[in-house]
Amino acid sequence: xxxxxxxxxxxxxxxxxxxxxxxEYGIEILKVREIIGVIGITPVPQTPDYLRGVINLRGKVIxxxxxxxxxxxxxxxxxxxxxxxxxxxxxxxxxVVVDNVSEVLDIKNGEVEDTPQFGHGIDTxxxxxxxxxxxxxxxxxxxxxxLSTDELEMVEQLA
Amino acid sequence: xxxxxxxxxxxLDIKDDSEIFLEFLSEVQDHLEESxxxxxxxxxxxxxxxxxxxxxxxxxxxxxxAGFLGLTDIQRLSHELETLLDKARKGxxxxxxxxxxxxLDSIDILRTLRDTLSVKVDMTLRGKDDAASSTHEQSVxxxxxxxxxxxxxxxxxxxxxxxxxYKREDHITENEHIGEFLVRNSIITxxxxxxxxxxxxxxxxxxxxxxxxxxxxxxxxxxxxxxxSLWKPVGEILVKNGTxxxxxxxxxxxxxxxxVGEILVxxxxxxxxxxxxxxxxRQARKEQSRTVKVDTDKLDNLFDLVGELVIANTLISxxxxxxxxxxxxxxxxxxHLSKITKDIQDxxxxxxxxxxxxxxxxxxxxxxxxxxxANKEVELIISGEDTELDKNVIxxxxxxLVHILRNSVDHGIESEEKRIASGKRxxxxxxxxxxxxxxxxxxxxxxxxxxxxxxxxxxxxIDKGLVKEHSVMSDNQIYNLIFSPGLSxxxxxxxxxxxxxxxxxxxxxxxxxxxKIDVTSEEGKGSTFTIKLPLTLAIIDGIVVNVGSTKYIIxxxxxxxxxxxxxxxISTIKNQGEVVNMRGNLFPLVRLHKLYNIxxxxxxxxxxxxxxxxxxxxxxxxxxxxxLGQQQVVIKSLGDTFKGxxxxxxxxxxxxxxxxxxxxxxxxxxxALAA
Numbered sequence: 034x035x036x037x038x039x040x041x042x043x044x045x046x047x048x049x050x051x052x053x054x055x056x057e058y059g060i061e062i063l064k065v066r067e068i069i070g071v072i073g074i075t076p077v078p079q080t081p082d083y084l085r086g087v088i089n090l091r092g093k094v095i096x097x098x099x100x101x102x103x104x105x106x107x108x109x110x111x112x113x114x115x116x117x118x119x120x121x122x123x124x125x126x127x128x129v130v131v132d133n134v135s136e137v138l139d140i141k142n143g144e145v146e147d148t149p150q151f152g153h154g155i156d157t158x159x160x161x162x163x164x165x166x167x168x169x170x171x172x173x174x175x176x177x178x179x180l181s182t183d184e185l186e187m188v189e190q191l192a
Numbered sequence: 193x194x195x196x197x198x199x200x201x202x203x204l205d206i207k208d209d210s211e212i213f214l215e216f217l218s219e220v221q222d223h224l225e226e227s228x229x230x231x232x233x234x235x236x237x238x239x240x241x242x243x244x245x246x247x248x249x250x251x252x253x254x255x256x257x258a259g260f261l262g263l264t265d266i267q268r269l270s271h272e273l274e275t276l277l278d279k280a281r282k283g284x285x286x287x288x289x290x291x292x293x294x295x296l297d298s299i300d301i302l303r304t305l306r307d308t309l310s311v312k313v314d315m316t317l318r319g320k321d322d323a324a325s326s327t328h329e330q331s332v333x334x335x336x337x338x339x340x341x342x343x344x345x346x347x348x349x350x351x352x353x354x355x356x357x358y359k360r361e362d363h364i365t366e367n368e369h370i371g372e373f374l375v376r377n378s379i380i381t382x383x384x385x386x387x388x389x390x391x392x393x394x395x396x397x398x399x400x401x402x403x404x405x406x407x408x409x410x411x412x413x414x415x416x417x418x419x420x421s422l423w424k425p426v427g428e429i430l431v432k433n434g435t436x437x438x439x440x441x442x443x444x445x446x447x448x449x450x451x452v453g454e455i456l457v458x459x460x461x462x463x464x465x466x467x468x469x470x471x472x473x474r475q476a477r478k479e480q481s482r483t484v485k486v487d488t489d490k491l492d493n494l495f496d497l498v499g500e501l502v503i504a505n506t507l508i509s510x511x512x513x514x515x516x517x518x519x520x521x522x523x524x525x526x527x528h529l530s531k532i533t534k535d536i537q538d539x540x541x542x543x544x545x546x547x548x549x550x551x552x553x554x555x556x557x558x559x560x561x562x563x564x565x566a567n568k569e570v571e572l573i574i575s576g577e578d579t580e581l582d583k584n585v586i587x588x589x590x591x592x593l594v595h596i597l598r599n600s601v602d603h604g605i606e607s608e609e610k611r612i613a614s615g616k617r618x619x620x621x622x623x624x625x626x627x628x629x630x631x632x633x634x635x636x637x638x639x640x641x642x643x644x645x646x647x648x649x650x651x652x653x654i655d656k657g658l659v660k661e662h663s664v665m666s667d668n669q670i671y672n673l674i675f676s677p678g679l680s681x682x683x684x685x686x687x688x689x690x691x692x693x694x695x696x697x698x699x700x701x702x703x704x705x706x707x708k709i710d711v712t713s714e715e716g717k718g719s720t721f722t723i724k725l726p727l728t729l730a731i732i733d734g735i736v737v738n739v740g741s742t743k744y745i746i747x748x749x750x751x752x753x754x755x756x757x758x759x760x761x762i763s764t765i766k767n768q769g770e771v772v773n774m775r776g777n778l779f780p781l782v783r784l785h786k787l788y789n790i791x792x793x794x795x796x797x798x799x800x801x802x803x804x805x806x807x808x809x810x811x812x813x814x815x816x817x818x819x820l821g822q823q824q825v826v827i828k829s830l831g832d833t834f835k836g837x838x839x840x841x842x843x844x845x846x847x848x849x850x851x852x853x854x855x856x857x858x859x860x861x862x863x864a865l866a867a
Binding site: 087 | 742743787788789790828830831832833834837840843848849850852853863
């Protein structure tokens with residue numbers, strides 16, 4: 034039942050893929066607003082690590098999330114290739130820091146596998162499915178799930 | 193929820209035609225407000241038929257649009273009202289005070305219908321309740337009011353009770369909307385509603401089932417209806433907040449012997465504050481209008497400025513392209529550009545400004561209702577209604593004004609006999625005025641009633657432990673005690689209000705707008721409330737400071753001074769707390785770098801800067817590395833993501849293009865105490 038539901042969520046279409054610690058991830062291209070280089074991030078105190086802070090995006094203040102930290106991967110130095118993907122979640126722009134952006138891929142429905150279960154301790158709720166294209170496995174993220182305010186509201190408890 | 197059979201073919205779908213519905217909502221809002229103020233300005237003795245014509249036209253437009261959208265209730269009621277107005281403008285029936293009241297009541301009901309629709313549209317657009325796409329509105333029974341209009345049309349004497357408020361309550365009780373309705377109309381405060389709800393018995397539905405009057409099915413439908421009604425969002429918001437799960441809410445709804453909110457509190461699922469917050473959020477969302485009317489002159493002006501901007505741009509890029517062969521010229525162009533930029537900023541700011549007219553007109557309605565209810569004759573004198581304020585401020589200021597005015601009429605103004613006995617005019621007077629003063633807007637509410645009783649307030653405050661028994665206080669300080677929570681000096685709390693009840697809320701609301709409220713009074717002569725508000729919420733003066741490499745902005749208004757203390761002026765308490773001794777005054781020291789975990793070299797106060805800031809609860813000091821300068825900043829919200837961060841009230845873009853965080857000093861104090 035659940036698998037069936039999950040399958041329905043993944044619409045075939047174009048995905049923006051990016052690299053995080055050698056793994057390849059994808060976000061639906063329709064959710065992506067723009068890709069920018071890492072610009073001066075102002076840290077906001079009393080927030081979890083993965084919330085890097087805020088930036089000024091042409092006059093708008095938007096939050097920045099480090100996906101590496103969010104996924105409990107080791108932190109690395111930012112390089113020339115590190116960039117911020119600005120996505121739109123619940124009508125609000127939010128930036129995610131990724132190692133580098135690779136390409137835009139067309140993924141057909143048939144090329145998507147359900148997320149396998151990895152047992153306890155590995156949260157897969159934010160993965161829509163695994164895409165197989167060009168002999169690679171692309172982890173398709175449900176960006177709404179990752180960045181929804183419900184999830185981020187942990188700030189409130191931490192503060 | 194199928195509505196009347198005849199409406200079905202016309203019914204549009206909210207989702208598909210959301211534009212039309214939103215347009216309709218704002219149109220009806222405008223028409224109703226205009227009609228209301230027109231009705232209020234009708235002088236029954238000296239009829240101005242043009243006014244009645246104007247009301248007629250507004251109601252007619254509402255009827256037309258409602259008919260198109262298949263909103264039968266609105267259509268029917270406005271149709272009847274239109275007939276009544278038509279007869280009145282033709283002089284077929286005399287325009288009496290009764291008709292005025294009836295028109296106002298009808299407008300209230302039309303407004304309730306509109307608001308219900310608005311909530312429904314809002315919910316549908318957010319995709320919360322698909323079943324609600326049917327446009328048939330059912331929350332209010334319009335039959336009683338239609339009957340009253342018909343009675344009036346038939347020329348019979350109006351047998352209905354005269355008090356508009358009682359009348360309104362009557363029919364609304366049947367629909368279980370009373371609490372919400374009362375609060376929205378500022379007739380009772382939220383606390384009063386909560387108390388009332390506690391005392392309230394079980395739901396109509398359950399009793400009906402027990403009586404065997406209706407089946408469970410019907411009740412299920414009723415609960416369904418309840419979901420669609422204005423109470424639903426409370427649960428919904430709580431679910432969204434993660435305060436409770438959908439299941440808990442469902443259980444509560446199932447268990448609905450009383451209101452959802454109350455059961456939730458009883459079950460310990462949530463706290464009263466949460467419910468209230470939810471209610472507030474709901475209210476806020478409901479009342480924030482999405483549109484603003486802008487004076488065409490302002491738009492024209494902006495248009496011209498943008499035109500000039502384009503020219504300045506061309507000039508400057510020309511200068512750059514062909515090399516600056518004329519240095520004076522490009523300097524001139526640059527200064528021209530910066531002037532235009534500044535003008536555009538001012539102009540855009542001014543587009544957010546709305547005049548107080550509508551808000552003040554609403555107050556005349558309120559004074560009319562309250563004085564009628566309290567059996568007093570009170571005249572409201574309005575001045576300065578053209579004063580402009582930021583749209584966001586206007587939206588928040590209405591509530592406190594309602595509160596103060598209601599108090600003034602209900603408690604400030606004495607009864608007729610008492611007034612005559614003390615040699616005053618029979619008719620009470622309340623003055624509501626607004627004007628500019630030194631970069632602020634002042635709103636003043638002045639009544640010629642009894643004034644505040646110093647002794648009583650003081651005694652009460654001592655009772656409550658707010659003040660020590662022998663403390664020396666100025667008169668003004670004593671009067672301002674009425675803004676403390678829980679201090680009501682009313683001899684009896686009438687069902688309208690008690691002086692002091694909710695005054696703390698008034699103060700809080702005004703402080704939220706970065707404003708100040710003050711009261712002066714003279715016993716026997718009256719009281720004056722003075723509200724001081726900043727012109728705009730969007731811009732503040734701030735001092736930019738840095739701690740390590742991070743820059744923060746402290747609002748200038750909260751800073752009382754800043755200094756570099758000498759080593760001996762710093763003392764520690766139990767090796768933990770630190771205080772700064774400033775000319776004999778001790779201020780606790782909050783180290784920003786410690787509080788926010790920032791790396792900095794300047795950890796000794798005598799090498800850094802101590803900023804003494806003022807909060808409601810007193811002064812304290814914040815340790816920062818350096819003061820970088822003063823700047824006007826445009827406040828930007830940090831969004832929901834960071835709403836839980838203590839001590840930060842927003843962000844602002846600094847000269848280097850980075851975001852600086854604006855410190856909220858009372859939040860810092862809280863955070864420091866919690867740490």
